[in-house]
Amino acid sequence: MNSDPAPDRSPVVEFGLTLKRAQHVLAQRLDEALRPFDLNLGLWAVLREVERQPGASASELARATFHTPQTLGGLLQRLQDRGLVERSAGRGRIVDNHLTATGRDTLATVTPKAEAVIADALTALPPADRERFQGLLADFTDALTRPRD
Template sequence: MSPEVEFGLTLKRAQHVLAQRMDEALRPFDLNLGLWVALRELARQPGASASELARITLHTPQTLSGLLQRLQDRGLVERTTGRGSIVDNHVTPAGRRTLAAATPKAEAVIDQALAAFTPARRAKFQELLAEFADSLTGSA
């Protein structure tokens, strides 16, 4: 296998393991990584539409709509018709409480994963990952 393929597969493995650990940490809150990210970003962008949130969270609009529906069913998100036919989404007080309780658990997973890195190596790692992502999207 070429070094390039090895790199890509290693990156995928790291992403997969991180997502699994995040899901495990978020399970007690009846969330998974996708639901938590949607709730987190909606708290940052009150009133955002599903398509706006989809762009931010890197989901398709259809997937994001499903996540929002699940969050609404749990009482964590309120959805109302706003701008024309666009549905505005807002985090409820229960959603804010859930987010406040779940976020430290998610952050702890990432902190644990990065524990072996010095602050300088963390910064360099993040810089390299951003460069890599930019090269894939043509943003570099």
């Protein structure tokens, strides 16, 4: 008789699915908080990264925001159409991306809304556990991204 749990009850699978559920619910809550500003998590992430890396190329922004280059191109176009990002000729064929004054104002307005969503979720953890949880998530991410033998 096999004492291993059924594959659909595997603690390892349950861990992965719990992590995915948490990510999904967090993304939904952030989208809800950003929707009144005609933004979503993807657009906000790009705005944040353009602020962090003024002049970054689309490929640099795609890597930093976990988007494909094609998706990022669409997001940048939407932000540009709304006057939040300006794009200009940069190095060679690369297009540089910068926040406009309106983009900076928008980011300053919406970031506290997103931060409140995350802070509210973190109330489930005692303050000392929050730092440990972040460290554990970073370790988990590092394990997923290191080269496989």
